[in-house]
Structures are given as C-alpha cells and as structure tokens.
Amino acid sequence: MPYALFENDEKLSRAFPTEEDVWSHAEGAGLVEVEEQGKFLSDHYSIKPCPPDEMEEKQSVSNLPELSGRSCGHLRPSDPGDSRRR
Numbered sequence: 001m002p003y004a005l006f007e008n009d010e011k012l013s014r015a016f017p018t019e020e021d022v023w024s025h026a027e028g029a030g031l032v033e034v035e036e037q038g039k040f041l042s043d044h045y046s047i048k049p050c051p052p053d054e055m056e057e058k059q060s061v062s063n064l065p066e067l068s069g070r071s072c073g074h075l076r077p078s079d080p081g082d083s084r085r086r
Helices: 019-028 054-061
Strands: 005-006 031-035 036-039 045-049
Touching: 005 019, 005 054, 019 036, 019 045, 036 045
Parallel strands: none
Antiparallel strands: 005 045, 031 036
C-alpha cells in the first residue's frame, strides 16, 4: 500500500511506494525535526497509507504483460476495498 505526507487530513505529497520513501521526501523538504529521542515530523504533519495516485494506477496497468491470444472475459476489476489490491 502506498503512503503520502499529510497535514492534518490534507494530502500534501504524491503517493510513495513505502513509508520510508515519504520520510526521505519530508526530510528533504525540511519537515523532519531531529531530537534526542529520534526523528519526528513537524507539528500537524503525518505519514499515512493512501490510495495510489491516478497516474501510478495507469502506469501499472500499462506495464502489464500482453495477454496475446488469451481471453480475459472471466476477469473483473477489483473492488477498491479488496485487501489484495496494492
């Protein structure tokens, strides 16, 4: 599941593949504070799971191998709440 940077409940960044990627992005933007106890995001910022960005979904579909000569009539789109979706 992708992750993004949020301020309160507003998504501020694109979706990243991992939580670690978002931490790197936030650190590069100067939003990470380093204290004795470790690294923290500045006030009101958080990293949360999120749905993939629309462009990423399109790219992942365009990167699927071609199914030449195979019928896919039995397949249907996944339910957005399906836990098997990435």
